[in-house]
Amino acid sequence: MADADSQRSLSALLNGITQRVYHGNTEITEDFLKNELYPGMTQDEFRVLHDKMGSLLKSIASADMDQAQLEAFLTAQTRKQGSSGLNSDQAAALGRFWKAHRSRVRESLVAQSHWEPGLKGLRWRVDLHTSASKGTVANNPVALVELEMGRTGEKSEFVCLEFDEQKVNLVLKKMAELQESIDSIVHRS
Amino acid sequence: MSYYFRLGAKSNLSADDLVSRLSQFSSVFSKPTLQLVHCLWTEHGPILHSQQELLSMASIGQLVDIQWKLGMAVSSDTCRSLNSPFISVLMKIADTSGEASYKTFEMTVPQFQNFYKQFKEMASVLETV
Numbered sequence: 001m002a003d004a005d006s007q008r009s010l011s012a013l014l015n016g017i018t019q020r021v022y023h024g025n026t027e028i029t030e031d032f033l034k035n036e037l038y039p040g041m042t043q044d045e046f047r048v049l050h051d052k053m054g055s056l057l058k059s060i061a062s063a064d065m066d067q068a069q070l071e072a073f074l075t076a077q078t079r080k081q082g083s084s085g086l087n088s089d090q091a092a093a094l095g096r097f098w099k100a101h102r103s104r105v106r107e108s109l110v111a112q113s114h115w116e117p118g119l120k121g122l123r124w125r126v127d128l129h130t131s132a133s134k135g136t137v138a139n140n141p142v143a144l145v146e147l148e149m150g151r152t153g154e155k156s157e158f159v160c161l162e163f164d165e166q167k168v169n170l171v172l173k174k175m176a177e178l179q180e181s182i183d184s185i186v187h188r189s
Numbered sequence: 190m191s192y193y194f195r196l197g198a199k200s201n202l203s204a205d206d207l208v209s210r211l212s213q214f215s216s217v218f219s220k221p222t223l224q225l226v227h228c229l230w231t232e233h234g235p236i237l238h239s240q241q242e243l244l245s246m247a248s249i250g251q252l253v254d255i256q257w258k259l260g261m262a263v264s265s266d267t268c269r270s271l272n273s274p275f276i277s278v279l280m281k282i283a284d285t286s287g288e289a290s291y292k293t294f295e296m297t298v299p300q301f302q303n304f305y306k307q308f309k310e311m312a313s314v315l316e317t318v
Contacts, residue, residue: 126315
């Protein structure tokens with residue numbers, strides 16, 4: 001019973017740290033976690049546990065550890081003496097947690113590494129411009145494209161562009177080159 | 190009717206003007222319909238007109254050139270093992286006065302796939318229109 005409770009609390013602690021560090025949930029403070037999960041612990045004791053779990057999680061996330069690397073890492077940690085070492089409960093909780101949350105944490109880290117404005121959205125429509133010149137009527141189809149660009153959490157910039165068939169083909173030609181490049185990397189890796 | 194609503198919004202027609210044009214255009218619109226239009230237009234017409242003005246002010250540019258770069262984010266201070274491909278795009282845009290400006294943005298590979306797909310669809314629609 002005590003073991004299950006301890007596992008649950010550790011799991012919740014790791015979840016709370018992840019929410020704050022990797023998913024931007026700043027409401028989940030150290031104090032909040034202590035009061036919710038370890039009300040009986042002293043402030044100092046909790047700080048040691050919180051910092052240790054946080055630092056180990058950071059190492060695991062930074063190296064994007066796979067199963068083998070994780071096991072080796074956790075084993076090494078359990079062999080350490082003193083307060084910086086891990087007990088088997090803590091090692092088990094970390095192992096389970098990383099298995100379940102690895103891809104989401106990685107997604108968040110990758111997103112955080114994008115500093116330039118990103119493409120948030122793309123909308124388009126095709127209009128038919130009817131123009132008359134000396135009595136002749138020409139139907140010119142034209143694409144209107146609205147690009148939404150910006151950084152996460154910041155106001156978007158909207159850029160509206162007009163494309164005729166020739167311009168669209170220019171974009172397609174460039175994108176085809178880019179696709180080739182991407183494919184060649186995939187083949188090499 | 191939507192033609193006249195658009196005309197009304199663009200030309201800032203009064204409710205009376207709009208209703209008189211509608212009734213001149215066709216006898217299909219009954220008196221109660223025209224009265225309803227009059228009432229609605231009095232309430233909403235001015236807002237529609239100011240929206241139209243805003244739309245015409247937002248300039249539509251022309252793409253002059255587009256360049257791309259495929260990069261790999263190897264490592265960062267928060268993640269030593271990032272290994273994440275990204276695409277950087279640089280667009281040269283000419284505005285309605287001919288002045289050139291540059292816009293740059295990044296895309297992930299899935300975002301690029303969608304971008305490419307949208308342009309292919311656009312090309313196909315332009316061909317068939």
